[in-house]
Amino acid sequence: MKRDDWKDNEYIDQLVEELNASGANVVVGTLDKLINWGRANSLWPLCFGTSCCAIEFMHLGAARHDMARFGFEVTRNSPRQADLLMVNGTITYRMAPVLMRLYEQMAEPKYVIATGSCNISGGPFIGSHCVVQGLDKLLPVDVWIPGCPPRPEAMYYGMMQLQRKIMTQKYFGGVNRQEKLKDFLAEHPEEAEGLK
Amino acid sequence: MNLQEKIASLCPSATFEEGEYLLVNVADKEWHSLAESLKKELGFDYLVSVTGVDWNESLGCMYYLTNTETNEKVSVKVATTDRENPMLHSVSDLWKVALIQEREVYDFFGIVFIGHPDMRRLFMRTDWVGYPLRKDYDANPELNPIRLDAEENEDDSFVVTEDENGKLTKTDYKIFSENDYVVNFGPQHPSTHGVMRLRSAVDGETITKVVPVCGYIHRGIEKLCEGKTYPQTLFFTDRMDYMSSCQNRHCLCLCIEKALGLEVPRRAQIIRVMFDELMRIGSHILAYGCMAMDMGATTAFVYGFREREQLMDIFEKTTGGRMSQHYHVIGGVAADVHPDFIKDVREFCAILPSKVKEYHTLVTGNVIFKNRTIGVGVIGKEDVISYGTSGPNGRASGWSCDVRKRAPYAIYNELNFDEVIYNEGDSFARYMVRMDEVMQSVKLLEQLCDMLEKEEGNEYIAPKVPKIIKLPAGHWFQEVEASRGAFGVYIESDGGKNPYRMHFNSPGLNHVAAVDKCCAGYKIADLITISASLDYVIPDIDR
Numbered sequence: 014m015k016r017d018d019w020k021d022n023e024y025i026d027q028l029v030e031e032l033n034a035s036g037a038n039v040v041v042g043t044l045d046k047l048i049n050w051g052r053a054n055s056l057w058p059l060c061f062g063t064s065c066c067a068i069e070f071m072h073l074g075a076a077r078h079d080m081a082r083f084g085f086e087v088t089r090n091s092p093r094q095a096d097l098l099m100v101n102g103t104i105t106y107r108m109a110p111v112l113m114r115l116y117e118q119m120a121e122p123k124y125v126i127a128t129g130s131c132n133i134s135g136g137p138f139i140g141s142h143c144v145v146q147g148l149d150k151l152l153p154v155d156v157w158i159p160g161c162p163p164r165p166e167a168m169y170y171g172m173m174q175l176q177r178k179i180m181t182q183k184y185f186g187g188v189n190r191q192e193k194l195k196d197f198l199a200e201h202p203e204e205a206e207g208l209k
Numbered sequence: 210m211n212l213q214e215k216i217a218s219l220c221p222s223a224t225f226e227e228g229e230y231l232l233v234n235v236a237d238k239e240w241h242s243l244a245e246s247l248k249k250e251l252g253f254d255y256l257v258s259v260t261g262v263d264w265n266e267s268l269g270c271m272y273y274l275t276n277t278e279t280n281e282k283v284s285v286k287v288a289t290t291d292r293e294n295p296m297l298h299s300v301s302d303l304w305k306v307a308l309i310q311e312r313e314v315y316d317f318f319g320i321v322f323i324g325h326p327d328m329r330r331l332f333m334r335t336d337w338v339g340y341p342l343r344k345d346y347d348a349n350p351e352l353n354p355i356r357l358d359a360e361e362n363e364d365d366s367f368v369v370t371e372d373e374n375g376k377l378t379k380t381d382y383k384i385f386s387e388n389d390y391v392v393n394f395g396p397q398h399p400s401t402h403g404v405m406r407l408r409s410a411v412d413g414e415t416i417t418k419v420v421p422v423c424g425y426i427h428r429g430i431e432k433l434c435e436g437k438t439y440p441q442t443l444f445f446t447d448r449m450d451y452m453s454s455c456q457n458r459h460c461l462c463l464c465i466e467k468a469l470g471l472e473v474p475r476r477a478q479i480i481r482v483m484f485d486e487l488m489r490i491g492s493h494i495l496a497y498g499c500m501a502m503d504m505g506a507t508t509a510f511v512y513g514f515r516e517r518e519q520l521m522d523i524f525e526k527t528t529g530g531r532m533s534q535h536y537h538v539i540g541g542v543a544a545d546v547h548p549d550f551i552k553d554v555r556e557f558c559a560i561l562p563s564k565v566k567e568y569h570t571l572v573t574g575n576v577i578f579k580n581r582t583i584g585v586g587v588i589g590k591e592d593v594i595s596y597g598t599s600g601p602n603g604r605a606s607g608w609s610c611d612v613r614k615r616a617p618y619a620i621y622n623e624l625n626f627d628e629v630i631y632n633e634g635d636s637f638a639r640y641m642v643r644m645d646e647v648m649q650s651v652k653l654l655e656q657l658c659d660m661l662e663k664e665e666g667n668e669y670i671a672p673k674v675p676k677i678i679k680l681p682a683g684h685w686f687q688e689v690e691a692s693r694g695a696f697g698v699y700i701e702s703d704g705g706k707n708p709y710r711m712h713f714n715s716p717g718l719n720h721v722a723a724v725d726k727c728c729a730g731y732k733i734a735d736l737i738t739i740s741a742s743l744d745y746v747i748p749d750i751d752r
């Protein structure tokens with residue numbers, strides 16, 4: 014794939030535009046860049062492998078494809094240490110609560126990659142009585158990777174698009190503060206009670 | 210006296226149907242006593258499969274039994290016409306494999322088994338409404354939305370018992386008592402090899418009981434198959450046990466071909482078997498890598514995957530797919546092999562023995578590895594037969610259960626290979642069986658390369674495969690040796706384009722049933738090594 018093709022992503026262009034429109038402070042902007050560079054190159058995935066796609070993800074970790082080159086190799090088994098939820102495989106009705114719980118346990122800023130056609134639409138199991146027909150029914154997803162299973166190269170493409178997205182995001186006052194304390198307390202009165 | 214006469218003398222009211230196997234129709238009230246004599250007097254010690262079927266006018270089960278000494282086979286049909294409160298007698302006291310397979314039938318059809326000690330749902334959530342494989346199942350999504358709350362009452366189970374006068378009593382109970390200290394493991398854990406959940410009661414560090422909770426990747430494949438045409442159903446086999454996708458698909462193809470009476474060209478058979486064996490090597494290498502990784506030896510994983518990548522290249526050249534090949538089709542294979550195929554396979558076979566030696570140097574002699582596997586997770590021969598734990602796990606306990614030898618299919622009877630048997634029955638033996646089987650597969654592939662060369666240019670698919678495939682009314686059962694054991698397909702057809710009922714009898718489900726038996730009495734840390742050595746693949750269990 015040519016580099017120009019890789020850069021062809023309207024969604025990210027739009028992000029950049031938004032960023033430029035609101036204008037960035039020179040100091041904060043530079044710091045943003047530095048932090049984002051670090052964040053994008055050390056994404057720690059929570060490996061949430063449920064089925065076939067997970068085996069291809071294992072290939073990504075092995076010698077030939079070696080995801081350590083991109084800073085993905087620190088796959089975490091605890092959601093608290095992960096930046097990225099990599100959903101490899103079908104999500105069924107029985108699994109959905111578990112997935113949601115893990116997602117909620119992850120610290121902000123967090124990202125989700127949905128791998129495989131199962132997660133896009135139910136894929137081969139479309140119409141099944143117990144397969145979640147598309148991960149967007151449950152979670153906000155950043156990158157979709159089509160394939161059944163996607164080739165390791167395709168997984169890289171998707172993961173690198175996420176890196177691009179992170180690099181264009183506004184960190185200070187942006188993703189590091191997705192929820193203001195005030196808003197949070199307004200939504201969760203029981204927590205506010207606790208603070209008093 | 211032939212088998213039919215023997216059974217007739219044991220149970221005069223039984224009726225018989227000839228077919229690929231003798232089919233015995235028996236009323237439910239006589240089923241348990243017949244089962245007992247089948248096992249004790251006629252030596253049918255291996256219950257291959259329990260398949261629930263909804264025949265509209267009745268609900269019931271097909272049981273496939275095998276005598277492991279003589280390889281005799283028989284099938285039994287037991288049904289009930291009561292759709293409101295269907296009940297059958299359980300045979301789980303005779304064959305342990307029925308413990309889990311009858312639970313599957315209960316989950317899908319709502320048939321309660323009298324005398325079964327643990328009637329919980331197996332794959333569906335505990336609060337699921339309805340029994341999905343019944344023909345009158347209400348698929349309204351409002352009844353069963355995506356529920357995001359935890360499952361309550363997951364400990365609740367019940368047992369229905371019958372006294373001498375035939376009076377039934379239902380007793381509710383909890384699978385764990387109040388004093389049990391329960392350790393939960395999974396469903397999302399890197400060492401469960403997927404989304405298995407094992408709940409174990411421990412006494413100090415010693416495991417007293419393990420309760421597997423399945424269904425976290427239950428995708429409803431059997432139900433989906435009923436709405437698909439036969440060529441479409443092939444698609445799912447690659448996604449059940451993705452480490453034996455070729456064998457699974459081979460099995461379904463064989464079953465459909467058997468029903469159609471279709472002759473498969475010899476060249477296609479050779480190619481199929483070659484892919485099966487390549488797949489087996491890939492699966493055993495992965496099992497090796499993962500088992501070592503579960504014990505902390507990450508390097509072994511990288512070495513194993515090095516050879517897997519080479520294997521993937523061979524697959525990819527011919528089929529275009531790395532993991533899911535979709536290569537076997539009804540009547541043969543989808544396309545001819547790549548011109549380099551034989552050369553590549555020969556090269557692969559040439560290097561593999563030295564690589565396997567490397568694996569042994571890395572892991573097998575290691576003190577930690579030995580201490581954690583030798584004498585751990587022992588299961589005896591009688592138990593593996595009773596639990597139906599076939600494949601490498603069964604052979605590690607001295608049970609000669611290889612379908613390639615027991616009931617040769619395709620061209621296996623022309624090939625020269627040994628069935629690897631160990632007698633220890635511990636984790637180490639299970640590991641060693643796999644490593645030795647890799648070498649046997651190499652031996653097979655070398656012979657197959659020679660055979661394929663002789664068939665150069667011949668047909669790779671039967672010339673007369675019908676465009677629209679309709680099976681005659683009837684039912685068929687076919688087994689092959691997948692990477693993890695005997696994989697079976699049951700097809701029931703009503704003469705239409707779609708299967709009336711399609712059941713996949715996966716080896717993994719039986720392995721999971723045996724986890725409790727293997728682990729009881731060992732330490733909680735051994736749970737990891739034991740389940741790694743059993744090497745189950747979860748989508749194969751849950752389907």
Ligand code: SF4
Pocket residue numbers: 064065066067101102103128129130131132136137160161162163448
């Ligand atoms: S997308 Fe395909 S390979 Fe991935 S989990 Fe679904 S069925 Fe398996």
